[in-house]
Amino acid sequence: MTYADAAFPLAILAKAPIPGQAKTRLIPQLGAEGAAELHRQLVWQTLETVVATTPPASITLWTSLAHPGSPEYAFFETCRERFGIRLCEQPTGDLGRRMYAALAAMPSPGLVIGSDCPxxxxxxxxxxxVALETVECVFLPAEDGGYALVGLRRANRQIFEGVDWGSARVMQQTREHIDALGWRCACPAVVWDIDRPEDLARWQAWHQDSI
Structure with a gap:
């Protein structure tokens, strides 16, 4: 069986949609509740995309900041029941540590994505x-200097160490680690995500065009 034919592990990292803590850079425009609702919409849309990509049993939604009994926890439980995916709690630490944990938990080469790249x-x-059949790693660089997807043929902490997460240098610094390892890297596309007011306007226009 080739990579093109196989089901594969896919992990989504998602914060809980807590008002005041989700999509904070959009709160001035949407308000705390509105930003949290947008986050819920993006998580749901991401799940709709991934269950059309690989079987639900291969998908794990790694959540954070949601406590049993809270509305946010109930939202993730609804996601689990609706889509048939697994839930796991993200470990503590920076984004690199959390992505590494998701990759290290996979039984075979797979992908990690966020929930804000529509x-x-x-x-x-x-x-x-499929790119992982011929290279050691695959990324989808984002226009803001980060990336929206990482896939590794085998998990390696070094890829994620010493990276200034949240800065415009994330992909550049990650490439330096890739080069130091002597790995081949594929970047099939450059994408954009929703973090800033201009991203929201772009998404609204894109969403309208796609209807």
């Missing part, structure tokens, strides 16, 4: 996984 499609995700 332009991901099943075809693009499958192409990223």
């Amino acid at each position: 332009v991901l499609t099943p075809d693009l995700l499958k192409r990223c996984h």
Whole structure:
């Protein structure tokens, strides 16, 4: 069986949609409740995309900041029941540690994504996984200097160490680690995510065009 034919592990990292803690850079425009609702919409849309990509049993939603009995925990439970995916709690630590944990938990090479990149499609995700057949790592760089997807043929902490998470240098610094390891890297596309007011306007226009 080739990578093109196989189901593969796919992990989504998602914060809990807590008002005041989700999509904080959009709170001045949407308000705390509105920003949290947008986050819920993006998580749901991401799940709709990934279940069209690989079987639900291969998908794990890694959550954070949600406590049993809270509305946010109930939201994630609804996601689990609706889509048939697994829930896991993200470990403590920076984004690199959390991505490494998701990759290290996979039984075979797979992908890790966030929940705020609406332009991901099943075809693009499958192409990223197929790339791992011939390279050690695959990334989808984002226009803001970060990235929206990482896939590794084997988990390696070094990829994620010493990275200034949240800065415009994330992908550049990660490439330096890739080069130091002597790994081959595929970047099938450059994408954008929703963090800033201009991203929200772009998404609204894109969403309207896609209807």
